[in-house]
Amino acid sequence: MPETPLTLLLSFCSPSQNVDMSNDTICFPLSSVVFPTTDTMQILVAEYIWDVGIITTGPLQGVLNFQSGFKPQDTDIILTSYPKSGTTWLKALTVTFLERAQNHSSSSSHDEHPLLCDNPHGIVPFLEVDVFLESSSPNLAKFSASPRLFSTHMPLHAMQENLNPSACKIVYVCRNVKDTLISWWFFTCADHLLGYWKRSLEDRTHVLFMRYGEMKTEPRDEINKLADFLGCPFTRQEEENGFVDEVLDLCSLPNLSGLEG
Numbered sequence: 107m108p109e110t111p112l113t114l115l116l117s118f119c120s121p122s123q124n125v126d127m128s129n130d131t132i133c134f135p136l137s138s139v140v141f142p143t144t145d146t147m148q149i150l151v152a153e154y155i156w157d158v159g160i161i162t163t164g165p166l167q168g169v170l171n172f173q174s175g176f177k178p179q180d181t182d183i184i185l186t187s188y189p190k191s192g193t194t195w196l197k198a199l200t201v202t203f204l205e206r207a208q209n210h211s212s213s214s215s216h217d218e219h220p221l222l223c224d225n226p227h228g229i230v231p232f233l234e235v236d237v238f239l240e241s242s243s244p245n246l247a248k249f250s251a252s253p254r255l256f257s258t259h260m261p262l263h264a265m266q267e268n269l270n271p272s273a274c275k276i277v278y279v280c281r282n283v284k285d286t287l288i289s290w291w292f293f294t295c296a297d298h299l300l301g302y303w304k305r306s307l308e309d310r311t312h313v314l315f316m317r318y319g320e321m322k323t324e325p326r327d328e329i330n331k332l333a334d335f336l337g338c339p340f341t342r343q344e345e346e347n348g349f350v351d352e353v354l355d356l357c358s359l360p361n362l363s364g365l366e367g
Contacts, residue, residue, distance in 0.1 A: 175242030
């Protein structure tokens, strides 16, 4: 039998765990997985695995640790996406808006701006990779400033129990399915996308759904939408002084090219 992502995951399933194969479906909980000992082994992540594919990617242990230990604050901001869907751009824009709000500066070009010292992934850590990979009780002292800013590729249902009833904000960016297919394995991208889209319709105050294509074709409108959602809208003076153009230039795709997202 040829190896597939599904058979790879099943190979790590505990023999004592009952695997449901009814209705042509293979389903087992994350807790049934027995992890390999090699430090470099990273396997596909999902809250549950179905025969139709894999929900998202990343270290499985980090998701388990997140589910065991993450306690959100109401001021947290979590940037979410399917892999290769505009993550880097969304991180850069959000960092720029929060830097402006926290330092009361209408300039994105000062020498100490975070994006001039580090790339967006160094500034905004992935919860399941950078924060919770090694432990369910990581040292979060460096994230003491409010709002805390995190990112993830986890599907919404993998985080739902942790996030309810928190008032933290979620921003989701989606990309054209064809583009995502070219950039990454395409399994259940649609399921990943629909979970956040439905929640954004139900709770517009706490979940913002953005489209990568519109960010490219209508960047000014989209970054205004993001700034409003984050609670740091542009003032008329900032717009007249060209601050919006500064943000677009700093966070432009050419400037961010070469960074993985």
